[in-house]
Amino acid sequence: MSRTHASSLLVTALPGLGGQLAARLSGEPGIVVTRTEGDRIAVVLETAAAHNSVATYQRIVDLQEVETTNVAYTGLAPEGMSRRSFLESLAVTTLALSAAGGGSQVQAAGKEKKWIPDSGATKWNKTVCRFCGTGCGVMAGVEDGKVVAVRGDELNPVNKGLLCVKGYHLPGILYGKDRLTTPLIRRNGKLQPATWDEALDLIASKMKTTVEKHGKNAIGMYGSGQWTIVEGYAALKLFKGGIGTDNVEANARLCMASAVTGFMTTFGSDEPMGCYDDFEHGDTFVLWGNNMAEMHPVLFSRILERRRKSSWVKIIDIGTRRTRTTRFADQYIPIKPGTDLALANGIAHLLVKNDAVDKAFVEEHVTLKKGLTQMGYGLEDGYQFKDKPESISFDDYVAFLADYTPEKVSATTGIPVSTIQELAKKYGDKSRGVVSLWCMGVNQHSRGTWMNNLIYNLHLLTGKISKKGSGPLSLTGQPSACGTVREVGTVAARLPADTFITNPEHRKKAAEIWGVPVENIPDKPGLHTIAMFRALARGDLKFVWVQCTNPFVTLPNQARYRKAFESGEAFMVVSDVYPTETTALASVVLPSSMWIEKEGLFGNTERRTQQWNKLVEPPGQARDDLWQIVEIGKRLGHGKLFETGDLPLHEGLFEEYRKFGLGIGKDLASYSQYVENRGLRWPVVNGVETRWRYREGEDPYVAEGKGIEFYKNKKTGGRAVIWARPYEPPAEIPDKDYPFWLTTGRVLEHWHTGTMTRRVPELFGAVDSAYIEMNPEDALTHGLEAGNQVRIKSRRGEMVLPLKLRERSIPEKGSVFIPFFDETKLVNYLTLDSFCPISKEPDYKKCAVRVEKA
C-alpha cells in the first residue's frame, strides 16, 4: 500500500470572516479536509510530492479573507495508518496545537532569555563534554565569569567539531534556578542550611562512630563514571588505602560491569582494543541492541559520513524496537528479547560450518573455555556466584555449537533462517571489515558477561579484531566510566590498572605507591552495588556517601531499596548539584561544583584521556568533590594521603596514580601533556598513543614478529578466550497475567536521570515527560489510542504514563518501552533487580508488565 503524503496548514481568517473563508476553502481544488474553529481553519492538502502543493498554498494566501497562514506539517502517513484517518488526524491536531499557542515555546513569567552581544571579548578554552562516554571535545566561551556559549572542538579527533543537542546545551546545565549552593543537614526531618564545617564534622564523626561500633565494612562510598579521574582516585585511596574497606562502588556497575567482566574473561584486560578510527575504515557495522543514533549520536554521524562517502558500507541494526537508528540502517533485524545469545552462537555455528574460521588466527592466538551454567539471577539476599572456567578443545566447542543450527536459532530468536545465514556471511566475508557495536542492550542483561564473550567469539573466530576497520567496540554511557571507574578501579575488589585487592602482589604495589602499611588494604571484596543497597535496606550497611549519581532513580525495583530509610537508621550523605530523588532521602547534602567549575580529566570509550581546566567559579558555597573527599580525609586522620609535595593537588594525585599503569600496558601520559593536547589513547609510551591494542606496529607492547598478541592474558600465555556460553532465558518472561516485555532506556535529549538536562529549557521542552511506547497493533487490540493515559503494572509496582504511538520509536509486538530520565515518573518501581551473576549488573531491559487504560 503506498503511503499518503500530505501537508497541513493553519489559516487564520480576518476577524469574523472564518465561516466565509471556510466555505471558500472547501471549494478549492487540492484541499481534502478543512476543519474550522472560529477564525482558525485547519486545511489539509494531499500531495504526491510537497512541491506540487505550492500553487494551492499561493491560491489560499491570495484569498482576501486570509490574515495569516502557517504550515503545521508536511510528510508521509505513518506506516499502516489509513489515508483517511491520517488526513483527519492532521486537521484535528493542527487546530488543537494552534488553540494552545501554535506550538511555540512557553517561557514562564520572568524567564526572558538573556543574550549579550558578541563583542569579541569571549575567552574560548578547550574542555570535554560531561554527558556520555563518547568524549566530545568542546570549546567553552566564557565572559564575565560565566559560560555564554559552546561549540564543537574542530581540533578534537573524537567529534571533529560536531556535537549533539545535549552537548550544544551544556552552558545551561550550570544555571538552573535550584542549584545547590549551601550544605544541608537533616534536622527534625527537614534538610536545613548548615556551614561546611558543621556538615563535614558531622559526616566525619558519623563515619568514626560507625566504624568503632560496627566495623569498617559498615560504611561505603558510591560514585559514578561522572567522577573525574582524580576524584575517583582520591575516593579509592581514602577508602581502600586509608579507612581500610573495599566498599567503594559506582553507578558504572549498573551500566558497564558486564563489559568489564566480558573483557577480563576474554582478554585478561579491560577496555577495547579498537578505537574510533574504525568508523572511517569499517565496511559492515553490526549494532547489537544499540540505538546509536540517539545514545551515541556523534559517533553514529561518523558512521553515516563513512557510508555517505563509500556506497558499499552497510549498517545492520539488531533490536527489539524500530528506533531512529533503524531508520538509517540498511537492514533491521527484529529479535526476541534476551535471545541475542542464541543468535551469536548461531552465527558462530555457521562460521564453522561455512569454513569461514581463520584457522591460523585461532591456532596461534586463541584458547577455548567453558564455565558454569544455570547460574540463577541474583534475586535473593546474600546471593553468591563464582564461575569455574574449564579448558575445552575446538572440537568440544564445535559440538557445543551443534545445538545452534539456523533452524533452532530461528525458532528461539524469531529471525528467519535466511537472515541468520546472511549475517553469518557478513561476519565471515574476508573482503569486508566488520565492526560490532553495543552498549546497554548487551550489558544490562542477566547474561551480560556471556553476551560480551559471544560477540568477541565472532571476531576471534574470523580474526577480525584489533585491525583497522574491524573489531568489537563496547560503547560506554558515562563520560569517565572508562577513565575513572574502570581504569582507577572504583568498584569492589579492584585497585588501579587492572589490579585486584585479592592479589597479595597487587596490594603490595598499592601500599608502596600510597606509602601505607599493606595491612591497611582490605583483602576481601566489598559489596557490589546491588549488594550494597540491599545491605543498606537490611541495616547491615549503616553509612553511605553518594557522589555524582542518583541511585534512587536508577536502582531497579526501587521499593526494595527505599526500605533503607524507613527505620531512620541509614545515614546517607549526597554530594550533588541539584536536588534529586536521592538528596530527598539524604541525611546530609553537600553542594558540588560541576564540569568546568573545576579542573579534571575524563577517560572515554576509546581509551582517550582528556584534561580541562577550571574556567568558571561554582555558585554560592559549592565545592568540588575532590575537595570534599580531602576534607573528610583530613578529619579522619588521613590527610597525609593527599599531600602532593611541590605539585598542585590535581597534578600530584594524577602523577601518583599513573605509577600503577606504567610498564604494564596501561601507561598514561604525564598531566602536563594532557593539558596541552586533545587527549591521547593509552597505552601512551614515549608520548605516543596506541590506536589498536595487541597489534604489532601499533601497540609497543607487542613483540616484533608476533603480528598480534593478547599479552595481558598472562594465564593463557597471551591468548584470547573463545567461550562456550549457552542461551539461557531471562529471569522474568511475559505470561498470561503480565503479557508484555518492558524495556527501559534513554532518549537523545536527556542524559542519565535528567538532573542536568531537565534544567535546560530547550532539552526539557523537547521531551518534557516520561511516556510509554508500544506497538500500534498491540494498542489496537487493547483498545488504546495515542495520548491515552495508560496504567502499567508489574509484580513490583505500577505507574500511569501517556501513550505514544508511531513517534520516536516503535517497539516490536509484545513489548513496551519507557525512558527512565523523568524522576517524577520512576519506571524503576516496575523493573526487576535480577542481575548477571558474573558482573552483578542488573537487567533493565527485560521484565514482564501488563498495560490497561487508566
Next chain:
Amino acid sequence: MNLPAMKSRESIAVLVAAMLSLALVTPVTAESRADLEATRKAARAYEGSPPTIPHWYDPLDQSSCITCHSEGLDVGYGRPAPIVPHPTWLACLQCHVNRAEPGVELPENSLTGLGLTSGAHRAHSEAPPVVPHRVYGRDNCASCHAGPGTHEAIRTDHPERQHCLQCHVADTTMEYHMH
C-alpha cells in the same frame, strides 16, 4: 597551538579583504537588527547553538526534513523553509529538537547566551566585511544570506556573485585561540 602563525594568517586575511574591496552592503537599520535578534533568539539558547524546530515533522520519515529544507521550499508567503547550511550532515534530529508542547512550563534557567556580533570587521569603509562568525557547519552562505526565509538584516544585495569567500574572508580570530 601556534599563535604567531595564526596572527600572520589573520593579517593576510585583512590584507586580502582590503585588496578585494568591491562589494557594498546595504546599511542595517536598528529595527531590522533588533528583529533579526528576536527571530534568532526565539529558536536558540545562544548564537551558534542549533535552532529548535518550530513546526511538526514526521518522526518516522527520515526525509521529512529535507523535503522542504534542501531547496528552501516556499511553503506559503511568509513561511519559506530555510535551506540547510550543512547538507552532508544527515542526522538532523541529532542537534535540532522540537520545541515544547503548548502549555508546558519550562524550567527557569539564568543562562546568558552569547548573541550576535555587533558588526563585521572591515579594513575601511569600502572593504567587504570579514565573515563575523565561524564558517564550520555553515558551508552554504546562501542559506542565511540569500535563500528563502533569510532576514533582511543579513541578506546580501548581490546574490548573483556566488563565490562569497572570494571577497569575504573568514575571521581567524573566531577560530582556535586558547586564552
